[in-house]
Amino acid sequence: MASVLSTEEIELLGRLARLDLTPEEITRYAGQLSAVVEYVKQLSEVNTDGVEVRGVTGMVNILAADQPRAAGDLCDVDYQHLLSGAPARENNFILVRAVMGEEVSP
């Protein structure tokens, strides 16, 4: 069976998904992902003309009241703790490298 997904496509998916892949992974995933994509194609056998998609438990959107709440009112989260997970910080900001390709960060 010819691969549904080529190694070039897997490379592109890796870039889109922000995953650095080794050449070995690219080959392996091309085969494995193709097998899954081939398998799920069986859904085309199911007639879904006019089928309306809704939440399966019958629940509909619930809107929260637009009311200000005190920090920690529902869930007590310390924002210093949240920030502490970042590898680099400057005051209360998270420091990141250059976004553009050519600019190499310090």
Next chain:
Amino acid sequence: MSKPLYLLTIEEAAAGLQAGDFSSVELTEACLTHIQKHDAKIHSFIRVEADIALSQARESDARRAAGKSRGILDGIPYNLKDVYATIGSLTTAASHILEEWQAPYNATVYQKLCHAGAVLLGKTNTDEFTMGSSTESSYFGVTRNPWDTDRVPGGSSGGPAAAMAARFGLFAVGTDTGGSIRQPAAFCGVVGLRPTYGRVSRFGELPMASSLDQTGPITATARDAAIVLQVLAGHDPLDATSSPNPVPDYLSATDQPLAGVKIGVAEEYFGEGIHAEVERTVRDAIAALAKEGAEIVPVSLPLIHYSLAAYYIIVPAEVSSNMARYDGIHYGYSVERTEPKKAEVLYDVYAKSRAEGLGAEVKRRVMLGTYELSSGYYEAYYAKAEKVRARVSGDFTHAFTQCDVLAAPVAPHTAFKIGEKIGDPLSMYKEDILTVPVNIAGVPGISVPCGFVNDLPVGLQLIADRFQEEKVLRVAAGYQRLTDYHCQLPSLIS
């Protein structure tokens, strides 16, 4: 009392605590010693939290002494699948990317268990981010089935289910996105209940596929599952998908007789691929229910075998967006910390941190989802899968106009060998064929031990309509009054 404290059901232990036969500290110490003695053979725990457990047990004893006990779970030791945010204990999702992560808040599930006074023994193993059916994709190594340590415990809640089978605590709490409570419960010979989508808050539960994930109890008996669900269920303002429907009295439902219950049997659940002895065991269980006065009704679920294909489109799509949060910047593993020279620009930090921090199955699903959600493919894959899901869901709705509960196998066979399927992702995905229809339809399902094939446990799956957990609990408890499969223990722990 002659039997060791760790062998007690929740009901028995609660009565013993109430009568002053033993303290929560004694009960907790019995569990910790038992874990210490036997878990090296099973590896159900990622981390045992003895200090947390003993401190919570002492608080429970103090409350009881002051006449302020918080109810039936007060002082009862349990374990949590390591996918719930817990202050004071690392939360890893069995992933390298969260190996050192300390959650800044508590999951609602943990918060509720703390309020009920339950005692956290530790965090148990799972497939990485719950992606798997065997607990082999854990970064921390495989969990072994207590009934045969060459075999998998099932997954993804293999840690909690194996821990329950070995009686490492009186109950466990896990998640079920496509069978991750029911299948390991079946493989390990314990009770596992996946409630209706939205019945239990998902706040603070690390997400896999947000439209399918749901938390539930893993216990020794259906009555214990009712007790735990009573504490977990209910609306949570922090989870917009949690249901405001009232929570019924689950334990009293388990006292109802089997007579008069209509049990639907859909032959589509007994299709090709089911091991003959497993099929016979499940059909015998259904016959036993009929003998007690349940009425057996043939029903049809013509499209359920398409559930798996729909599931493996919907899940990767939702995984790829949920996993985007692990970026090497906000929290978790980052090459900025380990090898900053590897990264020149921001893209490198993302792509290298994720490449090194995430395991093979997670990467596979992220890429599959990225593919399916790409421009030009969305309609063909995700939109189509959602429509098939609506049709499968409609089939269940129709079936429940003819019966109260559906009875089916949980898995096509008993626990398989470690290493047997891990190299072939599609064959691993097919392990979920009999469990995913429940998730696709958003209905509750339970696995109850119903016998053994070659000394390995088999599970009976009982399924009810949305928000009718009391019906599966009623039938499961009725079945356990007739049988003692749930009382049998793996010889490894004796």
